[in-house]
Amino acid sequence: MPGSLHNWYSLSWLDMLAERQSVLSGRIELKRLARLRDMLHAHDGSVTVNLRFGKRDGAWVIVNLECEATLALxxxxxxxxxxxxxxxxxxxxxxESASMASRLPEDYEPVVLEGDRLMPARLIEDELIVSLPLMPKHAHTSECGSLVRRRDESTGEAWTLDCAPPTSH
Ligand SMILES: [Zn+2]
Known part of the structure; x- marks a missing residue:
């Protein structure tokens, strides 16, 4: 069902998905996630998503969410x-409300529904935003500045950045 990750699901729909132990999966293009997009250096590529619905204690709608993406920072x-x-x-x-969150079994992270409905793509977007490091850095300092170094090696000149001001008028 393409596009279904971008649909709004009402409470009764979510309940039905849970009863049937439905799975929603697919890919979302990063450029469609407006809030995340603004935080990225580039937004080509996509996130792979798998949402498995179920019930806990006959009452709670639970979702096992898996997502995979490579983000440019x-x-x-x-x-x-x-x-x-x-x-x-x-x-x-x-x-349905923040007050209910405290009664949720503690193995689950509460998601408070906005207006008693849920859009899976927004849930994924929130998850990706939370995953972003506060201060992104290359894992090793040796990886830092490799673009500048490569440019330096290929031209044999002192390095210049693309954003450097023009030298002649
Ligand atoms: Zn670096």
Missing amino acids: LCQRCLEPMLHTVAARVELGLV
């Missing part, structure tokens, strides 16, 4: 692009 040490790989797996419990 800017290293805050050298200001060059770097890749951040996300492979998240979380157990969520859907609740």
Whole structure:
């Protein structure tokens, strides 16, 4: 069912998905996730998604969420692009209000529904945003500045950045 990750599901729909132990899966293009997109250095590529619905104690709608993506960020040490790989797996419990969240079995992370409905793509987007490091950095300092170094080696000249001001008028 293409596009179903972008649908809004009402409480009764979610309940039915849970009763049937339905699975929603697919890919979401990163450029369709507006809030996340603004936080990325580049937004080509997509996130692979798998949502498995179920019931807990006959009452709670739970979702086993898995997502995988490679996100382009800017290293805050050298200001060059770097890749951040996300492979998240979380157990969520859907609740209608914040007060219900405290009664949820503790193995589940509560998700408070907005207006008693849920759009899976937004849930995934939230998950990806939470995964972003506060201060993205290449894992090793030796990886930093490799673009500048490569340019330096290929031209044999002192390095220049694309954003450097023109030298002649
Ligand atoms: Zn770096």
